[in-house]
Each structure stands twice: as structure tokens, then as C-alpha cells.
Amino acid sequence: MKRFIVKRLGYAVLSLLLLSLIIFLLVRLTGDPSVLLVEPGASKEDLAAVRLQLGLDRPIWVQYGQFMSSLARGDLGHSFYYRTPVLELYLSRLPHSLMLAAAAMAFSLLVGIPSGILAAVRVNQWWDSAGKIFSLLGLSLPSFWVGLVMILFFSVYLGWLPSSGSGTALHVIMPAFALGWYFAAAHMRLTRSAMLEVLGSEYVKLARLKGLPEALVIGKHAFKNALIPVLTLAGINLVIMVNVAVVVETVFAWPGVGRLLYEGISFRDFPVVQATVLIGGAMIVIVNFFVDVLYAVIDPRIRYER
């Protein structure tokens, strides 16, 4: 088990190192950020002064070395645009992203899982069809469109909810729905297929043969086993919701990490983009690491794999 954990840890660190290099190089392919920080037609001297100020005049390997050594000290750099430590910026946005992600995840699980169970139990009946339509719409409709329609209807026409920003529970309702619908659809489909597989298994047949109530068969025996892949996906989706809800956060002017990433990309703010992607990547790697370890704890066959 120890060997397994060390191996997984090694893979995690390697993944993050590779990610740091890829994002460092990729972001520099997008162009010179100093062009956006001066007026069009600025002289070469003005541009050179800005590049010097931002440390972009140094060779790329020197910049990477400085980036990695700062990272080792927990310093994610200074935003070119906001002139603030990136960690400070990120931490100021993170609570909002966590709140939005938690609300969206709660919606996606509370709607996705029960509808998936119903669709599986009432397979090919109208519950199943309704679930399929719900999930098809959730996966197909762009979240920005859903968001704008909700703003128009609930905010402008009905006047029930604030149009944008954050601050109260009412502010989070629309963005959570717009963000959560896609994931509710995904959770619904996975729950349905996992339930169908489990409901066809031998031990469920045995439970029915024993005369157990159907609600007990579904709720206790089938559901618990079907839940494992759904929760695995939910864990990773939570990380995605926290870090990459760019469109929803922009439409609703929600002050989260996704919008910070969008601003970083728009302004060629290299430190912001690097830090946001790295932290998001680190979250996914950590979640995967713990899931792998949990799997190994639950299933001994996994920890002895070569």
C-alpha cells in the first residue's frame, strides 16, 4: 500500500510539473502583453519600458526558472494588470467560486441523481423520456444563453431576482442553475446507466427473490453501488465548477475564479493565467490522488496492480 501511495504521489508531482511547463509556454505563445498595457501606436521605448517592468525582457528559460523558484516559495507572481499578488487575487475570488460551485453541485445532485434513479427504475416509460429530454437540453444548451434568458425572465420581466453580482442568497440562484444544469444532466445519465447495470446484477435479483420491498432493493442495495461512479464524477466536476465556470461568471458578473481566468486571458496576464490553471490542475490531481487511494483501500486488487 505504501508503495502504491508513493507511486501515485510521484505521478501527481510529475503531472503538475508538466502542467507548469505547458501552461508557461502556451500562455507565451499568445502574444506580447505589453501591447495591451499601452496605447496603440506607443513607441518602441514605451513598450520596452513596460516589458522591463514586467520582467519579460529576460530569456524564456530565465523567466521559467524564476517562475518555478517563486512557486516553490508559494509566490504565484504579480498580476500584470492588477499589480497585486496573484495569490491574493485568487484567494479573494475563491470563496465566491466555492459558493457558486457548492450551490450548483447541490442542484445537480439533488436533481440529477433522483431523476437518474427514476429513469432507470421506470426505464422506457415517460419518466425515462422526461429525464432524457432534461439531460439532452442540459448538455446541449449553452450556459451563457440559459443565463441570459434567466436574467431576462426572472430579473427584468418578473423582477424576482437580482440580475448580476454577488452578496445575497438571491444572487446565487440563477448562476447556480445555469452552471448546474449541464452537470445535473451528466449526473442523471451516469446514475441511470449505473443503476441499470446494478439492477441487472445477481445480488439484486437475489434480494428480490428473498421478497425484500422494492424500495429497499433500490434504495439500499442498488443505489449504494450505483453511487460510486457518480460521486467520483461529482468530485471532479466540483473542481471544474470552481475553476472553469468562465461563461456563467462573466454573464452574471459573478466575482469568481473563472472570471479571473477570463480576465487573465483577455489581458495576457501571464501570472494570473498560470496560477489559475496550475491551482485548478493541482485540485484535480489531488482529488484524483485521493480517489485512487480510496479505491485501493476499498478494493485490494487495485493496490497490488503492477
Add this chain to the structure above:
Amino acid sequence: MTRSRACGFTLAVALAVALAIAAAAPAAAQPSGQMTWAVHVSLAPTWFDPAETAGIITPFMVLYALHDALVKPMPGNAVAPSLAESWTMSKDGLTYEFVLRKGVKFHNGDVMTAEDVKFSFERYRGASAADLKAKVARVDVVDPYRVRFTLKRPWPDFLTFYATPATGAAWIVPRKYVEKVGDDGFKKAPVGAGPYRFVSFKPGVELVLEAFDGYWRKTPSVKTLAFRVIPDESTRLAALKRGEVDIAYSITGPLAEEVKRTPGLTLAPTFFPFTVWLLFTEQWDAKSPWADKRVRLATNYAIDRQGINQAVYLGYAKLAYSFVPQGMEYFWAPPPYPYDPKRAKQLLSEAGYPNGFDAGELSGDMIYGTAIGEPVVNYLQAVGIRIKLRPLERVAFFQQLADKKLRHVVQNGSGAPGNAPTRIEVNAVTGGRYAYGAYPDIDGLFSEQANEMNPRVRRQILDKIQQMIHERAMFAGVIEPAFLNGVGARPAVHGLGLIKNHAYSAPYEDLKLKGK
């Protein structure tokens, strides 16, 4: 009545009258209420520090609130005295002396003196800092309320660079405070001499300012200003309709029509010196069709500028026939080109292209490149100039334009402050950052005007230069976009359009809410 009693009686009456007048005079109004803006761009802390002003108009959205300048554009006066009461230029054009307004206080109570002016200039490192400092020999504090700038050579554009939004060098910060907190500390808690003091800032989210009752010009009427960043245009409109904001910047096209249709909302266009024009990069290449002046003229006749104005800006924009904005100093008004596709085809035929020709690409940035570029391409194709639109991401566009990598036709746009010579220098003379070519005679005249201190003579030379550019059809002006903004029901004075060539609400101390 004895004399002493008469005197006493007179004194008592005078006192009673004086007291009555004082009681009848209205008490000085205290600032009250809040005005909220939905802002289309993310506010940057560099905008809180005049020393880092980029040569674009957006920082002035904040500078006009937090800070004040020796001289700045105000309603009815493009060069209005503000922290400076007056200034003089020596006969030889080498020295400018500013007399400062006495008793001006910064938000922290420090009194402004000439030391602060000198300090603010010396620490300035924003747009055109290198150019400005290369031309200024020294700045001297003559006395606490007089400061003298000595130039190395006479420079007719000193005030254009120092006293307009071309730079932030004339916007004054408190020396003692900046030296105490440092540049980073200043951006976190800026202190200025403007009508509003800093309260709080959440980067990319919201800026809140509060009225400064010690502002020299007047105490603002509105107590709190809040600038909320709402990147999406539809969401800005929704916030305006709901009354969550009082003013929404940058509302375009069908959404601007919606503002006009909605009772209680007003569409308020503003302008800043911004032109969109076509640059013919291959006019100096004898093998290219674009080298023929008739082809370039045909392009001018082929574009329905009014049609673009109606479709994109609801008719509020200004038609452009030059690459220099009409509001800029030394602008020369070229004769307009009518929309005449027949004439355009005739010119192409005379040039040897009766069936048109393959014209390559029209490159532009993603924003104006599509909104204006698409109709321009359609108009050109209609007369036989078979050209394709190539929108580029903004950074990539400006980099390739500066590196002279863009070919055929480029749709350029600039809102850089300055005057006609600064635009000509960047775009139409040898060595200009975006100049793909030049003419020696124009270069010669440009050098001549750069040293000409007589404004009348300088005007004649610059008119001649612009005429020559027009006659050679070096560019095709298209439009000067209007910046369309939505205003809600609460503002009595919203400040939009009060200052010429300023895109945003200002002066903030003049803003008023209804019923206040």
C-alpha cells in the same frame, strides 16, 4: 437722541439685518445618495496612480474622480486651469511657469505645493514619459506656489502632452504620502486632490468612492460613487432596466435600440478622439493594384458610411474622411466622399479593372474588425474589389501591424489622445510605428511643423500635410464611433458629454441625483 445712542441703535440694526440674512441663506448642502455605473472594462489599480497613466481614455474614468491636474479638459474648455490658476510661456518658448491655486488639500489633509507638482512629474512613467522627459530640461520650484518647466528646445506640443489626456504627468499626487507608502501602497490606498476619496476596491469587481468635502472647486452633490464591473453587455442593460445601476457604459446595436424604447431610460452618446480608417499597405508597391490612386479613390466612393453609422451606431457616430479625429487640434476637414458605387466602378475601370480584381484581405481587430469590417467588405465586393475579412485578436493585430506583416488593406483604429501631428507621426511619416510607407515631401513638412512655435503658421503646414494625404488617398476614413451609454431614471445630471472628447461621466462634482 444723543449721538452715542444713535450709533448704538445703528449698530444694533445692522447686526439684526446681518443675522437675518445669515439665517435666510441656505445651509451648505451635504453630499447624499449613491450613483452606480455598470462598467464594461475591468478597473485596474494602475488607474489610481497618475504616474502610470497609459495613453488611453479609460484611466481618466477614475482620475477625474480621485485626482486633479494643474490643467485639464473641462466643460467648455479643453485646457481649463484647475490646480493651476494660470500659466505663462516665455517668449522664446523654453519656459512654462504655472501659478498654483492656494489652499488646495489632498484627501489626507496635506496641502498641495509646487514640491508635489515637481514630484508628480519626476515620478511619471506612463504614456510618452520618455518623450516628455527627454524634452524637459528641468523642473524648478520657484516658491511654494509657483513651478517652472524649462525645455531643452522650444516645443509647440508641450501643453498637448502635459495638459491633456495624452499623459497623466500634470495630475498631482502628495509627495510625502507617496514617499511614505511607496508605489504599491499608493495603488492600494490612493490619495489625491480630486472631488472623491478612495473607499474600497475589489479588483475586477467594484470600486467605491466617497465625496471629499474639502474639494477646492465645490463639494460634490452625490455622496457615493460605485463602479461595478459587468463585462456582458446584455447583463449591463438588465442591471440598468432593474435600476441596479444608474448608468451603463457601452451599449451597442439592438441593445441600444432597446434603451431608446424603454420608458425611463435614455441613450447618451459620447465621443472621444477615435477614428476607424483603412490603410492601403501596398500603395508603395508598383506591382500591386493598390498602388494606383484610382483604386484607392474607388474604395472611398464604394463605402456607405452613413449606412454603417445607422446599422452599428444608430446614426450617432460621425462619418470620417480622414484618419485624424475631427475633435483633435489641427484637424483639417477633407471634402466628404459621397456613397457612389457607380463612380467607384468607373474609377476601377479607368485603372484597368473593369471586372474588379482579387484584392486579398482586409485585416482588423476582433472588435471593430467585425462590426465595421464586415459591412466594408460587403461594399467593396459589391463594386468588384474582391476582398476577404480577416479578423485578428487584438494583441496579434497590433503586433503584426507594427511589424508590417499585414498585407493588402488594414482596418486600423486609434483612440490615442494627442493632436493631428501625433496621429500623423504614428501613421503617415517615415519611422511611424504603423506607417507602411511615406512621402519625402510630407516628411519634410512634418519636420518643419515640429519646430514651428507660431500656431498660425503651424496650422498652415499641418493643413497642407493633411491635404496632401487626402489628395494621394493614402487612407480611407470610415467612421468615428460613438460610445453609446444607457442612463436610468435617477440621475438629474449624469455628466456624459459635458467634457468634449471625454467618453465617461465627468466632472463628478457636478453630478446630481433627482430630488437631491
